[in-house]
Amino acid sequence: CSQVLNIPPSYRSLLILPWDHSFTHTAGIYLLIASGACMGAVQPGRNYAESLRNIPVNIREFRPTFLFSVPALARNFRKNIENGIRQKGKIAGLLFTAGLRIAYAYNREGLNRGKGLRSLLRPLVGTFDMLVFRKVRQAFGGDLEFFIGGGALLDVELQRFFYALGIPMLQGYGLTEAAPVISANVPARHKLGSSGRPVPDLEVTIRDDDDTILTREHVGEIVVRGDNVMVGYWDNQRTTRETVRNGWLHTGDLGFLDKDGFLHVLGRKKSLLISSDGEKFSPEGIEETLASESPFIDQIMLYNNQSPYTVALIVPNRAALRDWMKQQGLSAQAPQGQLKALGLLKAQIDEYREGGGHQGMFPSKWLPSAFAVLEEGFSEENQLLNATLKMVRSRISHRYRDTIEYLFTTEGKKINNPKNCEAVGKILAG
Incomplete structure (x- = not known):
């Protein structure tokens, strides 16, 4: 993780995901400790619902520099933002919608942000950011720079939405069996709709049902090999043999590598x-x-x-x-x-x-x-x-x-x- 994402000691993150998951452990707790950065925990409530209600309050108090998220939380954040805009009246809604359209056109897919004729939109993007989006970011404490997303497939429109607000949702991909990070988008190099490029020292291939390696842009099962891949499942040799073959972890997820080397995850084979x-x-x-x-x-x-x-x-x-x-x-x-x-x-x-x-x-x-x-x-x-x-x-x-x-x-x-x-x-x- 530290090779992919450079976290300065001055950064802060409120860990809003469950602490018993490998994503929070590796990408959250261990990365923050290794970086010397600051971490915080959500104030526990008397029940699960109360703990969830504490999240937005604690975010404003803690003023994180970045947050870890999963699609379900990201959707809730978006819907709360849109509800807040609607409550401010028609003019605020029109400004917000216009700002999103301009930002979507300017940002495109991330890698090509502001390129070519889109650079002409830069003054408008800055104006809407000052009038609208900066105020939206205050709901997250005012210092939030980006989200690190994982845990499930994230809708590309949701990524565009947060990128337009000035707090990009940097989607990654991984499994507990791979400790867990396999690929990740980072602030300096990301593509919306993808799960980023594979992390260093990890081999990622796409294979068909006959275990043949496929070329770029072809859809198949994501199969990986590296030091982060597990030895096997505890006391379950049969499933281990099915999942890890010749050192290669068969993830059970469908996806493809695009021409730029970014991994796109499409879903579980078993969910088809x-x-x-x-x-x-x-x-x-x-x-x-x-x-x-x-x-x-x-x-x-x-x-x-x-x-x-x-x-x-x-x-x-x-x-x-x-x-x-x-x-x-x-x-x-x-x-x-x-x-x-x-x-x-x-x-x-x-x-x-x-x-x-x-x-x-x-x-x-x-x-x-x-x-x-x-x-x-x-x-x-x-x-x-x-x-x-x-x-x-x-x-x-x-x-x-x-x-x-x-x-x-x-x-x-x-x-x-x-x-x-x-x-x-x-x-x-x-």
Whole structure:
């Protein structure tokens, strides 16, 4: 880590991720100690929810120079920022949106920031930063320079958002089995949408199902070798033999190396959606994009196991949905109000279909044709999220197996099915 990221002794980081995870240990605790930098811990609450509420307060108090984050936290940060902007009124919202557009055009993909004719935008970028984004950064204490992201796939639009604010989300990739860092973006060399370049002294290859090494830009399994790769799993020789072969760690993740040597991670092989004709697709990009870009969706999990269409389990953002209902003058208990709320959730997905604002981003066949609204979100407490706040797909699928099965019935495929109407009514009334 220290070879990749130079942390001066003057830097400070509040460790907001669970301390029992290897990402926090290696990239956080050990790196900060080795650098002589300052670290802080989130004030513990009486329960998990109270500890989460302490995070923004402690960030403002501690004034970190950089933070470690995972996609779930980054999404929450973004939604809180956008809610704060909306509360400031229409003019603030227009300025914020205009500033984002200018910054997106100027920053591009990171490596080509401000190059060519885009350099003409530099004065405008500086103006919006002074008028809008500098004030947003005050919510993080005012000294924050960047995030180090890991733990799961991060939506590129989320990366663009934080880069525009002047606090880039430097995404990396790793596994506990590799101690855990495999690749990382750094302030001086990063590309949005990627997980950075491999760390020094680590071999990274992309392989097909026959274990043949693929060339640049071809998608396959990420397979790595180096001194940081584990010897094996404790007391589990069978899984060790399957995972570590001839010193090479088979990560189980799909990805590719681009022409510039940046690693792009696409998702888990075991998480693949499988259609009725046997075609496969990784759902994580769709899930991360919908949860990041829609103010009305907090969490979403897609499911397709050789089925005629894809379905989804959706956890709505209660506050945003209630505010929208209030603005529309709709009643949560009236059938018409429930139908409108369900239609709004469907519209978030339809944005990525033909005719939508983001058409072509994902193949239409993998977008959900039916969805179930869930009253309870996925969390560590109900064991549906792991320590880095990633969805535990097998547990979610098992817990909601009856709901998923219902979505493949004629009644369940309709968005206004009785179960969805009941769930939305309870969410909006609660």
